[in-house]
Amino acid sequence: MNKTKYDVAIIGGGHNGLTTACYLAKAGLKVIVVERHEYVGGAAVSRELHPGWTYSNCSYVCSLLRPEIFRDLELSKHGLQIIPYEGSASMLNDGRFYAHYQDHDLTYRSIAQFSKKDAEAYDRFGKDVMRQCKIIKPLLKMTPPDPTSFKPKDIMGLFEFAKYFAAKDELGGLGEKEIYDTIRFWTMSVRDYLEEYFESDIVKVHLAGSAIIGTALGPYSPGSAYVLLHHYMGEVDGTVGAWGYSRGGMGSITKAMASSLKSNNGEIKAGSPVSQILIKNNKSYGLVLENGDEIYADKIVSNLDVKRTFLKVVEEKELPSDFYKAVKNFKIRGSSGKLNIALDDLPIWKSIPVGDPAGTGDLHITQNIEEMEGAYDDWKDGKWSQFPYVDMCIPSINDPTMAPQGKHYMSVFIQYVPYNLANGGWTEEKRLEFGKHVMNRIGNYSTNFNDIINHAEIRTPKEIESEVGLTEGNIFQGELTMDQLMFNRPVPGYAQYKTPIKNLYMCGSSTHPGGGVMGAPGANAAREILKDLKMKISTHYI
Amino acid sequence: MNTSKISYKKPLLETPFHERTSEHCYANDWYRWAGYKVAKEYSSTELEYTSMRNTAGVIDITPMHKYDIKGEDAKKFINKLITKDITNIQSNQVAYGIWCNEDGMVIDDGTIFCFNENHFRIFCAERNLNWFSDTATGFNASVEDISPSIAALAFQGPLSCKILNLLKVENIENLKPFHFNNYNLENHNVTISRTGFSGDLGYEIWCDPSQAIDVWDSLFKFNRDYKVLAAGMNALEMVRIEAGFIQPNVDFMSAEQALRPNRMRNPYELGLGWLVNLDKEYFTGKQALIRHKEKGPEKKLVGLDIEGDKPAVGSVLYDNSKKNQAKEIGIVTAAMWSPVLKSNIAIGFVSKEHYKLGSNVYAEIYHPEELDYRKIWAECKVVKKQFFNNPRRNETPAFT
Numbered sequence: 001m002n003k004t005k006y007d008v009a010i011i012g013g014g015h016n017g018l019t020t021a022c023y024l025a026k027a028g029l030k031v032i033v034v035e036r037h038e039y040v041g042g043a044a045v046s047r048e049l050h051p052g053w054t055y056s057n058c059s060y061v062c063s064l065l066r067p068e069i070f071r072d073l074e075l076s077k078h079g080l081q082i083i084p085y086e087g088s089a090s091m092l093n094d095g096r097f098y099a100h101y102q103d104h105d106l107t108y109r110s111i112a113q114f115s116k117k118d119a120e121a122y123d124r125f126g127k128d129v130m131r132q133c134k135i136i137k138p139l140l141k142m143t144p145p146d147p148t149s150f151k152p153k154d155i156m157g158l159f160e161f162a163k164y165f166a167a168k169d170e171l172g173g174l175g176e177k178e179i180y181d182t183i184r185f186w187t188m189s190v191r192d193y194l195e196e197y198f199e200s201d202i203v204k205v206h207l208a209g210s211a212i213i214g215t216a217l218g219p220y221s222p223g224s225a226y227v228l229l230h231h232y233m234g235e236v237d238g239t240v241g242a243w244g245y246s247r248g249g250m251g252s253i254t255k256a257m258a259s260s261l262k263s264n265n266g267e268i269k270a271g272s273p274v275s276q277i278l279i280k281n282n283k284s285y286g287l288v289l290e291n292g293d294e295i296y297a298d299k300i301v302s303n304l305d306v307k308r309t310f311l312k313v314v315e316e317k318e319l320p321s322d323f324y325k326a327v328k329n330f331k332i333r334g335s336s337g338k339l340n341i342a343l344d345d346l347p348i349w350k351s352i353p354v355g356d357p358a359g360t361g362d363l364h365i366t367q368n369i370e371e372m373e374g375a376y377d378d379w380k381d382g383k384w385s386q387f388p389y390v391d392m393c394i395p396s397i398n399d400p401t402m403a404p405q406g407k408h409y410m411s412v413f414i415q416y417v418p419y420n421l422a423n424g425g426w427t428e429e430k431r432l433e434f435g436k437h438v439m440n441r442i443g444n445y446s447t448n449f450n451d452i453i454n455h456a457e458i459r460t461p462k463e464i465e466s467e468v469g470l471t472e473g474n475i476f477q478g479e480l481t482m483d484q485l486m487f488n489r490p491v492p493g494y495a496q497y498k499t500p501i502k503n504l505y506m507c508g509s510s511t512h513p514g515g516g517v518m519g520a521p522g523a524n525a526a527r528e529i530l531k532d533l534k535m536k537i538s539t540h541y542i
Numbered sequence: 543m544n545t546s547k548i549s550y551k552k553p554l555l556e557t558p559f560h561e562r563t564s565e566h567c568y569a570n571d572w573y574r575w576a577g578y579k580v581a582k583e584y585s586s587t588e589l590e591y592t593s594m595r596n597t598a599g600v601i602d603i604t605p606m607h608k609y610d611i612k613g614e615d616a617k618k619f620i621n622k623l624i625t626k627d628i629t630n631i632q633s634n635q636v637a638y639g640i641w642c643n644e645d646g647m648v649i650d651d652g653t654i655f656c657f658n659e660n661h662f663r664i665f666c667a668e669r670n671l672n673w674f675s676d677t678a679t680g681f682n683a684s685v686e687d688i689s690p691s692i693a694a695l696a697f698q699g700p701l702s703c704k705i706l707n708l709l710k711v712e713n714i715e716n717l718k719p720f721h722f723n724n725y726n727l728e729n730h731n732v733t734i735s736r737t738g739f740s741g742d743l744g745y746e747i748w749c750d751p752s753q754a755i756d757v758w759d760s761l762f763k764f765n766r767d768y769k770v771l772a773a774g775m776n777a778l779e780m781v782r783i784e785a786g787f788i789q790p791n792v793d794f795m796s797a798e799q800a801l802r803p804n805r806m807r808n809p810y811e812l813g814l815g816w817l818v819n820l821d822k823e824y825f826t827g828k829q830a831l832i833r834h835k836e837k838g839p840e841k842k843l844v845g846l847d848i849e850g851d852k853p854a855v856g857s858v859l860y861d862n863s864k865k866n867q868a869k870e871i872g873i874v875t876a877a878m879w880s881p882v883l884k885s886n887i888a889i890g891f892v893s894k895e896h897y898k899l900g901s902n903v904y905a906e907i908y909h910p911e912e913l914d915y916r917k918i919w920a921e922c923k924v925v926k927k928q929f930f931n932n933p934r935r936n937e938t939p940a941f942t
Contacts, residue, residue: 105577106553113548116687120669127801134801175803356550 006032008529009287009297011274011313012469012508014042015065017303018257019522020507020529022073025266027530027537033266034287034295036273036469039251040258042303043468043475044517046251050455052404055340056249056395057457058468059475060411061085061362063234063243064518065253066140068540073260080256081247083398084236087361089352090206091445097351098202099358110358115200125197125207126241131178132185133233133240140233140513140520141541143528144487144495186226186482191369193225201368208372209364212415213391214475214515216333218376219369223481230480230516243362245395249402253517269295277302277504279318284504299503299529303522305470305477306330306490306510314501323500326491330510331479334419334461334472335379339412339438342455346408347394347446360397365390365445375416382422384434388441389415407454414438419461419472426462434460476515477508486512497525505529554579557604558693558754566772573775576669576689578605581774588881590777594740595882598699599773600761603746608689609674611662615681620654620662622825623677625809625818631656636720636737640809640817641673646830647797647806648814649673650790653737655722663688668790673798677826693754697761698744698781700932701768703940706734706745708764714745715939728760736940739778741785743934743941783876783889786845786927788812793843793875793889811839811891813927841872842897845927848886848905849920853877857905859890865919871896871903880929887929888922899924 008024010017013035025031039045043058062082070080089099099110111119145157185193190211194204208219211228218224236242246252258268272293277300278286286296302309310319310327319327352359366372366389375385391413396402402409421430435458443450461473470477478484487495490510497505507525509515527542555578557563566584573582580602584590593599611619620628624639631637633656640651652666664674674685697706706714711725714734722735730753738744749757762770782789790796794812795805808831809818818831848854854877860868877888888905896903900923907918934941 101550101553103550103553105574106548106550108577109548109553109555117672117675120672123669124672124798127799131801178803358550 006030006295006297008032008299008301009034009295010301010303010507011277011287011309012036012042012303013040013254013258013268013270014303014508015044015254015257015517015519016507016509016522016525017042017301018254018261019069019073019519020301020303020526021266022257022261022264023523023526023537023539023542024529025261025264026072026539027535029533029535031261031266032295032297033261033268034272034274034289035268035270038271040268040270041251041254043470044250044254046249046255049340049457050342052407053342053409053455054249054402055409055457056246056251056411057340057459058338058464059250059517060395060413061243061393062246062250062253062517063231063236063241064516065234066519066523066541067235069519069523072539072541073257075253075256075260078256078259078263079248080252082236082244083247084239084242084244085361085393085398086357087359088206088363089358089361090202090364090366091349091351092202093367095351097349097358098206099352099356100206101357111203114202115198118198118200118203121197122203128181129229129232130240132182132229135182136229136233139486140518141524143497143524144489144512146493146496147487148493185229187222188225189220189222190224190228191219191373193228194369205366205368205372206364208369209366209389209391212372212376212389213413214336214415215479216331216335216379216416216474217479217481218373220373221376226482226485227480230514234516234518245399247399247401249395249399250517274313276315277313277501279314279501279504282318282500283502299505301505301507301525301529303508305332305474305508306506307332307471308469309506310499314504318501320500323491323494330490331481331484332471332474332477332510333479334465334474335416336461336464336473336475337384337414337417337434337438338459338464339410339414339435340457340459341410341412341439341453342403343394343408343410343452344454345406345448345452346397347410347449347452349446351445361393363392365441379416379418382418382420384417384421384437385415388417388438390438390442391415392442412438412442417460419465426460431458431460431463434458477510478514480514485514489514497528557602558751559602559604559695559758561755562758563602563772567774571774575775576605576607580605581772583774583776584772587774587776587780590771590773591780591881593769593771594699594744594773594777594781595742596699597768598697598702598705598761598770599777600758600770601696601698601773601778603694603696604692606665606667606689606694607669607687608692609664609666609670610686610688611664611674611678611683612660612686613681613683614660615683616660616662619678619681619683620664621822622681623674624654625825625827625831627819627822628654628656633658634721634723636722636735638720638817640814642809642827642831643797644827644830645797645806646808646827646834648790648794648809648812649797651788651814653735655735668796668798691751693749693751693757695747695757695761696738696740696744696778697747698738698740698742700743700934700941701770702744704942705761705764705768705770707942709760715942717940718938719936727757730756732757739785739787740781741787741928741930741935742781742932743937779876780878780880783878783887784880784882784930786889786929788843788889788927807843808834808839810834811841812843839894839897841891841893843875843889843927844892844897845925845929846874846888846890846903846905846922847925848877848888848922850907850918851879851886852907852909852916852918852920853879853886854888854905854907854920854922857888857890857907859892859922860904860906861896863902863904863919863921865906868904874905883929885929886920889927892924897924899926
């Protein structure tokens with residue numbers, strides 16, 4: 001018999017791996033997180049890649065992180081603070097800008113400049129989306145029931161799922177109409193969805209952005225409306241759909257989690273890439289590190305995406321062939337790029353006046369849905385978008401810790417960028433050309449942008465994959481489409497954080513409820529592991 | 543609404559009366575209404591209220607939404623929109639109506655002014671441009687939001703006609719309730735309707751924004767003899783509760799805005815069944831309303847005459863005089879001490895078993911008293927919502 005050193009070993013110190021670790025350590029288990037890099041965080045990191053500037057160089061804004069997790073892990077005590085931000089804007093080619101503000105009346109007037117009907121419809125849209133968010137919110141915390149199982153817990157689970165659709169208290173009793181709406185929302189394209197409410201191009205494209213971020217779907221693709229919902233179901237202090245900055249960058253979230261873990265005697269072994277999960281008789285019992293060291297644990301939890309877990313660190317022969325095939329076919333396509341830019345000054349926009357709160361939130365330059373779909377078409381052809389959708393923000397306006405005084409940090413998320421570039425693939429030259437292309441596009445909307453760039457980190461899906469470990473650089477650890485959500489995520493039959501290997505669990509965003517810096521997959525996995533150990537903890541989340 | 547120039551520094555619009563309202567608003571206490579800034583209280587809610595019950599009060603109601611309906615199908619369109627039949631409406635007549643969604647749930651209420659067969663104007667509290675436009679599909683009728691082009695004042699109270707008379711508004715005393723006409727007011731051509739929220743004699747004056755200041759000033763011209771006050775939203779709230787007028791998103795959730803479907807209400811639940819004409823040809827919500835009527839309302843919005851003098855704001859209603867045996871049967875939506883009636887009154891929803899006039903229900907009132915709550919178990923009698931209805935309101939010629 002091996003001398004078991006740990007109760008649980010977690011592969012990967014992303015926000016979900018750390019969340020799982022924190023809950024298990026809180027329950028009194030002996031836990032170790034094994035991380036490839038010298039730093040933890042996965043895709044929620046803050047890095048000083050240019051002296052004086054801190055980059056949230058992967059994920060960049062926070063809304064989805066479940067407040068119960070924040071509370072349970074005492075993340076405030078461990079240094080985390082979320083700063084709400086005001087506004088978002090799309091800059092038009094004709095010199096005007098379209099903006100949303102915190103002030104409802106101001107937002108109405110802002111939209112009414114383009115269409116009075118749309119300004120009014122925005123309330124109806126908001127109400128309908130809010131209703132869908134309320135339906136989905138309790139589902140996030142649930143382990144998806146297996147609809148094919150007759151086990152009491154699955155039957156009860158399905159009943160629970162169904163209950164939310166008829167919930168009398170929280171939702172006021174949904175009627176047939178609302179259930180139709182839910183099914184439509186989860187399956188239709190965002191373009192078709194928005195078309196039901198709005199007439200103005202800029203209103204539609206501004207709202208559609210949330211539906212394509214991180215996906216390999218275009219605004220006309222069925223299923224894209226759900227992604228919009230996925231981005232709306234977060235909250236900042238009860239304001240559903242609001243987004244904020246993590247003070248000190250997104251790394252502050254995982255730093256706080258790591259500190260919380262340590263306070264419960266959890267261990268983190270950084271700089272230790274795992275090469276293989278040790279399996280005997282269909283049971284996992286430990287890890288082998290790249291340096292040959294071995295770590296033994298009763299339970300192994302993988303924070304890696306499902307492909308990386310089962311195609312890289314588990315040997316194929318250990319897996320049922322249909323499971324292996326399902327994992328191989330799991331959709332996890334790279335479609336996003338990222339620029340992190342150190343600026344010597346605040347950009348001055350041609351359209352948004354200095355000081356207008358519209359300029360302090362997320363900013364966009366796509367003019368209409370067709371242009372957005374065109375950007376997607378380029379991606380399908382293996383090219384980066386000629387007119388990319390960008391989601392850019394300047395966290396340093398609100399967060400005093402990100403850049404030297406008087407200077408600024410800009411985060412630019414880019415959709416779409418292919419993982420496999422046509423005509424010879426990615427080269428260093430092509431990467432720089434891509435970065436330049438995006439910066440030139442942004443420069444068209446500013447009077448000083450091109451002159452104030454001090455440094456830029458340019459990341460294509462290749463860099464995101466190689467640095468963060470996300471297959472193809474897919475930010476969600478797998479597409480958020482109905483065929484890969486809930487009891488189908490990541491693979492039908494294995495949606496309950498378990499795997500075909502005994503004692504091997506998954507806790508990453510490849511599992512329900514999916515991507516975003518939410519922590520729900522990690523906390524749900526912890527709950528399942530504790531259940532299997534017949535252990536209980538009493539927290540706000542579990 | 544002038545939307546061409548907006549600035550984040552001024553999220554709210556100012557009405558054409560702002561120069562005057564801001565001058566009178568010593569309390570500098572503003573209320574948001576449809577994106578406008580209107581006074582909540584000018585200096586004393588009590589005195590502002592009293593002006594409407596004793597002399598006359600002036601309320602800036604410019605933020606009301608105003609929609610012009612034009613075209614040869616204008617009347618047909620309105621008959622599809624609202625639940626009552628306006629086939630026989632005459633020019634210069636005003637109809638009060640409600641409109642429902644397809645499920646027979648109330649969206650909003652409003653006054654409908656008939657200029658002629660082909661031209662109507664709807665005044666309402668909520669934004670309805672999309673609902674009206676969608677409903678107008680298939681009709682030769684256009685819907686236009688003309689809200690910013692008209693400035694409006696409510697001039698309410700027993701002396702309102704007398705003062706308009708003194709201002710030489712010719713023949714105003716013969717304007718019948720729920721009618722309107724064009725008048726000359728101090729050399730300005732304005733529209734005056736005999737409508738309002740106060741349950742007393744009163745008018746609403748509609749004018750071009752350029753005339754706003756002159757019209758405002760004229761109403762205060764005889765202030766030395768007859769004290770007219772600018773009245774704020776707080777005072778308006780008091781008179782409308784006394785008059786038994788209900789308000790969307792206060793007394794019930796508009797079906798267009800309710801997040802929770804079971805918060806929507808049908809006209810029978812709101813005590814507005816008298817506004818529904820099921821004999822009329824097809825109109826929006828008719829099929830559902832037939833079912834709602836058959837079934838009878840599960841709960842109903844009623845008036846409550848409450849013992850004691852502590853307003854039952856936000857109170858839950860119960861069925862038993864003994865608290866420990868009581869079951870929840872309703873909720874208060876608006877409550878006040880009525881100075882004119884010297885009564886503790888409220889509007890609230892009461893369930894089926896208890897909404898008959900004369901029934902007794904019980905309100906648990908949390909009355910704040912020096913950082914503590916006094917919990918009062920108060921008996922309430924179910925009464926008509928119209929607590930105050932002065933005969934002056936309907937007399938023609940009007941009281942001068």
